[in-house]
Amino acid sequence: MAAPVRGMAGSPSIGNTTSFQKKTRSKLVSIPGTRPSVQNGQLLVSSGVSSLDYVIGGGLAVGTLLLVEEDCYDSYSRMLLKYFLAEGVVCGHELFLASARDHPDEIMQELPSPIVDDVAGMKISEGQSQPSDPENPDTMKIAWRYQNQPRVQTALASSVRFGHYYDVSKTMEPELRQAAKCHSFYQLQETPVTTGSSPLPSPYHALLKSIQTVIRKEGFDGSTPQSKVRNVLRLGLHSLGSVLWGDDVCCKVNPAHCHALTTFLYALRGLLRTSLSVAMVTVPSHLIQNRAIMGRIIRLSDTAIALESFRGSEKETNPLYKDYHGLLHVCQLPRLNCLSSEVPDTKDLAFKLKRKQFTIERLHLPPDLSETVSRVSKAELAAGCGSTAMGNKHLDF
Amino acid sequence: MLLDVMQAGGGFILLEGNIISGEDVHVLGFESPETQVCAGLDSSSVQRLHFHKGFPDPLGWTCRSSFTVERFTSQHITQLIKDTQHAQASVLVVDSLSMVLRHHDPVVFCQTLQELRNGGVIKTIIGLLHSDLHQQGIVGIVCHLAGTVISVAPADNERLSVAKTTRRTKSGKVMQEEEYFSVSEDAALSVQAKPRQPGHVQRERDVSEADPTSNLTFNLRLSEDERKAKEKVALPFVFSQQKKSALLRPTPGSGRIVYEPDANDDFDEEDPDDDLDV
Numbered sequence A: 001m002a003a004p005v006r007g008m009a010g011s012p013s014i015g016n017t018t019s020f021q022k023k024t025r026s027k028l029v030s031i032p033g034t035r036p037s038v039q040n041g042q043l044l045v046s047s048g049v050s051s052l053d054y055v056i057g058g059g060l061a062v063g064t065l066l067l068v069e070e071d072c073y074d075s076y077s078r079m080l081l082k083y084f085l086a087e088g089v090v091c092g093h094e095l096f097l098a099s100a101r102d103h104p105d106e107i108m109q110e111l112p113s114p115i116v117d118d119v120a121g122m123k124i125s126e127g128q129s130q131p132s133d134p135e136n137p138d139t140m141k142i143a144w145r146y147q148n149q150p151r152v153q154t155a156l157a158s159s160v161r162f163g164h165y166y167d168v169s170k171t172m173e174p175e176l177r178q179a180a181k182c183h184s185f186y187q188l189q190e191t192p193v194t195t196g197s198s199p200l201p202s203p204y205h206a207l208l209k210s211i212q213t214v215i216r217k218e219g220f221d222g223s224t225p226q227s228k229v230r231n232v233l234r235l236g237l238h239s240l241g242s243v244l245w246g247d248d249v250c251c252k253v254n255p256a257h258c259h260a261l262t263t264f265l266y267a268l269r270g271l272l273r274t275s276l277s278v279a280m281v282t283v284p285s286h287l288i289q290n291r292a293i294m295g296r297i298i299r300l301s302d303t304a305i306a307l308e309s310f311r312g313s314e315k316e317t318n319p320l321y322k323d324y325h326g327l328l329h330v331c332q333l334p335r336l337n338c339l340s341s342e343v344p345d346t347k348d349l350a351f352k353l354k355r356k357q358f359t360i361e362r363l364h365l366p367p368d369l370s371e372t373v374s375r376v377s378k379a380e381l382a383a384g385c386g387s388t389a390m391g392n393k394h395l396d397f
Numbered sequence B: 001m002l003l004d005v006m007q008a009g010g011g012f013i014l015l016e017g018n019i020i021s022g023e024d025v026h027v028l029g030f031e032s033p034e035t036q037v038c039a040g041l042d043s044s045s046v047q048r049l050h051f052h053k054g055f056p057d058p059l060g061w062t063c064r065s066s067f068t069v070e071r072f073t074s075q076h077i078t079q080l081i082k083d084t085q086h087a088q089a090s091v092l093v094v095d096s097l098s099m100v101l102r103h104h105d106p107v108v109f110c111q112t113l114q115e116l117r118n119g120g121v122i123k124t125i126i127g128l129l130h131s132d133l134h135q136q137g138i139v140g141i142v143c144h145l146a147g148t149v150i151s152v153a154p155a156d157n158e159r160l161s162v163a164k165t166t167r168r169t170k171s172g173k174v175m176q177e178e179e180y181f182s183v184s185e186d187a188a189l190s191v192q193a194k195p196r197q198p199g200h201v202q203r204e205r206d207v208s209e210a211d212p213t214s215n216l217t218f219n220l221r222l223s224e225d226e227r228k229a230k231e232k233v234a235l236p237f238v239f240s241q242q243k244k245s246a247l248l249r250p251t252p253g254s255g256r257i258v259y260e261p262d263a264n265d266d267f268d269e270e271d272p273d274d275d276l277d278v
Helices: A050-055 A076-091 A104-109 A119-126 A174-179 A202-218 A260-273 A291-300 A371-385 B016-020 B034-038 B043-048 B074-083 B097-103 B106-119 B136-145 B201-208 B224-232 B241-248
Strands: A034-036 A043-045 A065-069 A094-099 A112-114 A166-171 A182-186 A233-237 A277-283 A303-309 A326-332 A349-353 A358-362 B002-007 B024-029 B049-053 B090-095 B122-129 B148-154 B161-168 B174-183 B189-192
Touching: A050 A358, A065 A076, A065 A260, A065 A291, A065 A326, A076 A094, A076 A104, A076 A112, A076 A166, A076 A174, A076 A233, A076 A277, A076 A303, A076 A349, A076 A358, A094 A104, A094 A202, A104 A182, A182 A202, A202 A233, A202 A260, A260 A277, A260 A291, A291 A326, B024 B074, B043 B049, B074 B090, B074 B106, B074 B122, B097 B106, B097 B122, B097 B136, B106 B122, B106 B136, B122 B136
Parallel strands: A065 A277, A065 A303, A094 A182, A094 A233, A233 A277, B002 B122, B002 B148, B024 B049, B024 B090, B090 B122
Antiparallel strands: A034 A043, A112 A166, A303 A326, A326 A349, A349 A358, B148 B161, B161 B174, B174 B189
16 A cells, blocks of 8 residues: 555564564654554554454554444444544544534533543453452352352453543533544535535535545644644544435435445545544444445445444344343454454454443353253153153153 | 334324324324314314325325425425414424325435424424335335334234334433234224233243153152251362462462472583493
């Protein structure tokens, strides 16, 4: 990818077998809230959810696009967007929020408040040994030697403290929120611009123009020499592709503007690559009728995840899923300046929104300890091959 | 701003609840006549109900209706509501949205609904949508826009119909309910709890949970004395509490090998065979 070096610091090779040295850190800009990736040296920002950072390879690389496929009722994808923006506020980044349905100010007012004390430190020590005491109801009678072994570590988290934790039940204080600079774009309030030669329909064109103006004016692409400290721009685009953006990709199999959203994403990614910005886009993929368009949309973004909530589906009553709120599918991970990307070691991920954390865990089958399972099958076998057809359960020897 | 969409194979909307709560109701009737909708309402309620006649001429071919389908835009509707005396806390009922969707572009239609919702003049929009008349995509986008969706379908029992309500709140919580209801002759709605279904899955589950130790020729149960004796049996590796906690104390390195050097390990570099007489 022949992109300017600013957003992504390239490093020639990281393999252990070569004697090349990694490029020195002095090339990387030191912006608050970012850190270089341990895998390929990219500059990463946190997405606001530390489990999600772990799943997508440490964080979101600056200059990339994260696509979130919404769940049916848009509850968890909206939550992820709010986490993303809240992380921007806490780290001091600039924000750009575009929405067609709810006013961006309403979304900003719903941002969760950050938890100040060190929750991550407590989480790491939870898995370690707990001192056994006689009144502890967890002491085992026969297998007591295994009492202090750490339980199966299902929560995914990296040991380095990078992101922040948020309390969903409280909203962020207005002072903290107003300290961050936020640009907003509300589709309903924009005056329709006649786009004679543009291939994009009017709302996407206006949105793209607005993003371009912000990037240029605030100097994220290096066009205006910034005297102050460099900063990262976080773009949150809510529910692109829905009908309220003027796009009919959700209602028809062969939409009139079938290339509108894909053109927009292509242009947006170009803008992101040439500036210090990160974008998170949510798309109501369950409404998009044409799967080919959805495939193109995924290919045009860098990181793509899909949320599948159990609400309202038959999976809600499945006992396997009773601890979780939905499944998380990682559809695509980017290969930035390298040949292969780090994939998470498991594809079965489930998420749960707790009050203080949005956890993404490995979905593993619990041991099948139910006693009725084997009994029922044995009884059926006995009835099947036994001589008595009357269902007599007497076991006679 | 609530937007209710009812999907139905037929049936009409009952307005009594809204009128009783003191709100102005504007009905855009494209599919049913005024008499049918207002049947059963008393005179004070009828005053608060403003019926805009679209039936039987919704497209305005014979110029007999006061409101045609083409006029379903946010400016026209807002004007219509402001023309009545009190223009606050209005409820807009559209019968039906299917008629409007057939003559308007779905994108423009949804944008109109969004503008009406945010306009401030209308508090709630209730619309009836016949889901079998549209493609799945169009039904999907209208339901996605709605805050509450009530799906009506006939139940197994002919007398009752089932209504599935899905409500979405601003905070992202989703609540779902299923209710059985029936409509009587004088348009009274009676909601019932879920009727018991004969011979279904729950019965089978009860059968499989019968006690398996009951009908055997040998005894698998324990009496009280036997249980006490069982608990008194000394297990082989049961230690006292002090020894347990001593063994459980976390050692600095688990898997540490303790080895005292053997006589054979005394290896002399300069005399490997140990036969020099020095």
